Amino acid sequence: MSPTDDQIRDAVLGLLDRREPPATICPSEAARALAPGAWRPLMPRLRAVAVAMAEQGLLSIRQGGRAVAPDETLRGPIRLGRASADIAGYPTTPDGRYFVVRGRLWRTVNPALPADEREALVRQLMAARRALRGKGPEAQRQAAREEVDRVKRALGERGPVWWTDGAPDFNRKLAKNTPYREWFEALQD
Numbered sequence: 001m002s003p004t005d006d007q008i009r010d011a012v013l014g015l016l017d018r019r020e021p022p023a024t025i026c027p028s029e030a031a032r033a034l035a036p037g038a039w040r041p042l043m044p045r046l047r048a049v050a051v052a053m054a055e056q057g058l059l060s061i062r063q064g065g066r067a068v069a070p071d072e073t074l075r076g077p078i079r080l081g082r083a084s085a086d087i088a089g090y091p092t093t094p095d096g097r098y099f100v101v102r103g104r105l106w107r108t109v110n111p112a113l114p115a116d117e118r119e120a121l122v123r124q125l126m127a128a129r130r131a132l133r134g135k136g137p138e139a140q141r142q143a144a145r146e147e148v149d150r151v152k153r154a155l156g157e158r159g160p161v162w163w164t165d166g167a168p169d170f171n172r173k174l175a176k177n178t179p180y181r182e183w184f185e186a187l188q189d
Contacts, residue, residue: 003034003042008049012059016082024062024079050080058115067092067099082111091187093180097163100175100184107171110156118155125151 003011011030019025027046031039053059054070061068062079067090081096090099098105109118128151131144153159161169175184 002045005045005049005052007034008042008046009053009058012046012050012053012080016059016080024081027078027080030080047074047078050078062092091184094183095163097161097167098170098180100187103174103176103184105170105173105175105178105180107157107161107169110162112162113155121151121155125155 008030011033012025012027015025015029015033016023027043027050028039031042031046035042050059050061051070051074054061060081061070061074062081063074063076067081068074068078090101092099092108093105096108096111098107100106113121125148128144128147132141132148149158156162158171161167170178170180175181
């Protein structure tokens with residue numbers, strides 16, 4: 001009997017839960033766990049479920065070391081990781097701590113945040129950003145800016161770093177001026 005989509009989803013999330021962030025898994029690991037003797041025929045369906053999960057913000061799809069948008073055409077091997085807000089389509093450092101926009105490093109969301117908490121914070125962030133649109137009273141705009149900062153700190157994008165190995169924070173630094181220089185230059189080739 002073939003596994004259901006819910007069983008596939010549970011297998012993927014279960015494997016990710018057993019890995020230390022920002023580790024990823026190969027979709028075949030989930031397929032092998034669900035159907036050890038017949039995992040290959042399960043791969044197209046597993047990839048489809050993974051895309052649906054990425055569209056729901058439950059995980060991120062990585063290819064060639066970068067996060068890819070779920071609507072991109074996926075050719076070749078992919079990896080599945082914990083979801084990170086706002087990084088789809090931008091290269092992500094191999095350790096998953098930063099994504100790069102126009103050569104600058106931006107800290108990713110703490111991958112250890114539970115999905116429901118992260119989703120609630122992202123909704124709050126979007127509401128605060130909408131409050132900054134247009135022209136409103138300065139006191140209201142200041143309150144919205146403070147809310148953006150509070151939520152970004154809760155997400156781990158600002159404030160104390162979310163990793164625990166003592167590595168310094170390079171948030172907002174140019175990648176070429178950090179230890180990620182060689183990795184970033186390799187992307188440009």
